[in-house]
Amino acid sequence: MTPAAHKHPSPHAPELRAVARHIGRRRFLTATGAAAALAFAVNLPTAGVASAAELDAAKITEDPFTLGVASGDPQPGSVLLWTRLAPVPYQADGGLPAERVTVHWELAHDDRFRRIVRRGTATAHPEFDHTVHVEVGHLAADRVFYYRFKAGSWISETGRTRTVPATHAQVSGLKFAAVSCQAYTDGYFTAYGHLAEDDVDVVFHLGDYLYEYAVNSVGGYRNYTDRVLPDLFNHETVNLEDYRLRYALYKSDPDLRAAHAAHPFVVTWDDHETENNYADDIPENDVPPEEFLLRRAAAYRAYWENQPLRRPQQPEGPDMQLYRRLRWGRLAQFDILDTRQYRSDQAYGDGLDLPGPEIDDPARTMTGETQERWLLDGWRGSRALWNVVPQQVNFAQRKLDLTNPARLSMDSWDGYRASRRRILDGAKAAGIENLMVLTGDVHVAYAYDIKDDFDDPASSTLGTEIVATSISSGRDGADKPSTWDTYTGANPHMKLYNGRRGYVTVELGRELARVDFKTVTAVTTPGAPITTAASFVTEVGDQGLKPA
CATH class of the missing domain: 3.60.21.70 (Alkaline phosphatase D (PhoD))
Incomplete structure (x- = not known):
């Protein structure tokens, strides 16, 4: 929030908003930014199809789990596990080629993984910036579990998660x-x-x-003396x-x-996950609505990629049911x-x-x-x-x-x-x-x-x-x-x-x-x-x- 911020609407903004509402957001986006919207929409892995070549995880020479692990939206019988492969997190490609990577995961009753509950594999797609969302089902309700990921010889830190009590359980x-x-x-x-x-x-x-907002090379009030951030964050x-790069910066923080x-x-x-004080399809500043919706689509997609969210929250263009x-x-x-x-x-x-x-x-x-x-x-x-x-x-x-x-x-x-x-x-x-x-x-x-x-x-x-x-x-x-x-x-x-x-x-x-x-x-x-x-x-x- 920026309390003193005021929007500066274009004199034509009411007419543009009326047009957008009249023809519908998706059609508006496609009609007015067709090339960009199409390029964005098709950059998705196709179900059941190898959308990119596969990288042998054994060839990953640096720790790919630099952004940690996470879990979210616990249910009575399932957990959602997340990680992202990024050996070089402050680089646009995360230090990986545009190839699929097979990631192994384990869920256990104990943090030493002696009592494994479930294990399996997931694919880190380059189209999703090598993020992984694993929904593990058929679990007992109201239980604590531990999880970790493996890629090649690399093992992530251990995460702790849980299922919630059964819907009708009398919880104290x-x-x-x-x-x-x-x-x-x-x-x-x-x-x-x-x-x-x-x-x-x-x-x-x-x-x-x-x-x-832009982040300068020394990270503002963090007063680091042992690092300089790349200029790519300074806009x-x-x-x-x-x-995607901004999430990499934040998720590299050890306390987070x-x-x-x-x-x-x-x-x-x-608002700031997209732009300060935006409202629906109306940006803070005087830019065309179609331009803002493309920005919103990028922000929403990066949000889903980098958060422990389930499949129903996966966005469709500039829309996402959160x-x-x-x-x-x-x-x-x-x-x-x-x-x-x-x-x-x-x-x-x-x-x-x-x-x-x-x-x-x-x-x-x-x-x-x-x-x-x-x-x-x-x-x-x-x-x-x-x-x-x-x-x-x-x-x-x-x-x-x-x-x-x-x-x-x-x-x-x-x-x-x-x-x-x-x-x-x-x-x-x-x-x-x-x-x-x-x-x-x-x-x-x-x-x-x-x-x-x-x-x-x-x-x-x-x-x-x-x-x-x-x-x-x-x-x-x-x-x-x-x-x-x-x-x-x-x-x-x-x-x-x-x-x-x-x-x-x-x-x-x-x-x-x-x-x-x-x-x-x-x-x-x-x-x-x-x-x-x-x-x-x-x-x-x-x-x-x-x-x-």
Whole structure:
């Protein structure tokens, strides 16, 4: 997020958007950028066909597992395992020829791999930048497993993952972490090193896994003295090669690698995985819509390639269904949202502005009609004790001034108040009693009570919102940022405001949830210790945050 950013629309932008909506996104893309779109679309391995020559893995002379391993989206009977072969990660081809590589994988009950559960092979296709996604099925529910990959004589580090409890299992507890916003140039990913040692069942990444901005040769505030980054990182990501290289840079970080190896991740994006503050097919800057959709297609494809995501999330051109549902027995239902791909354009040119009629326009949406219906239908069918919504941008009202009216962020749910009202009314209609929204984006930690009427402190509390601070974005930060008095005074439902870097853990139980905000003292120097800045509980059937 860049709070001060404003879009600068072309005077012809409304007409172009109308044309795009009229003829449909895929047809629009194909009709206006036919050559580029076609070249992009056909660069896929064909099912059952050897799409490239095969490289003998024994000829790989350098460690190909420089970007680590990961797992994600655990299910009751299956796990998703990921790796990427890149002996030379800061090189466009990763140090491998455009040939297929056979990769062996193993899943075991123990980290010494003496009790193997499953083993097999997968193909690392050059068309997918030699990434590997392995879906291992027919596993016992609610179990911990260890996994690793082999290519030739090289063996990856060992990862730890798990299956979730059976859908109807009566589960007593669950502990998860939430993270967001990790700008490489703003500092070290120290919080990830601590998270790797934390005892959590799963990690939710709420967006801004990478940033599209240029990275200079010394990596910004990381203050490396032992390395110089190639100049190829020193420009904004635009095409597929750019995005792939940027993931290589981020995933080479040892703390991020450790966290991925230690815990399964459930990921969703925000804006910077593609471009700052984009909205659906509308870019931040004045470029033709067809040009932006080609950029979006490249960003989405690189995202899927480099994240532990399953086959249903594989993109088709500039479209990718990232919203999905995860259940943890009868204890919790997680509805993971995508608030970027389908949203209406930000009101009043984006940025921070006074409220006006546009933000209450019922035709405007944060989620798109289909995703909104999916969420509300899922709530009506939910039998879970806790209903948790991992998503991207600030959900609760956040007044930015002590004046009346006060400015609001047009990029957050405050800029889409009619859309937020439909979500809250849907939760009430579905009888959702224990609602928790997980948020990233803003580079600070907030804890909110979600009010039925945010302007009336006495109105019903419908749930809680837990905002995870950034891993590194915003650099070191402060316990009390300069706006602390203003924000806490203007928003009585705001129970915490902390500006340090870190992550948050949540323990869900049958009677209450405990929330711990964990922060580090610095990210511009490595190795900072971690501490618990604040802790809260919210009780089943009695929503609202209370100090623990």
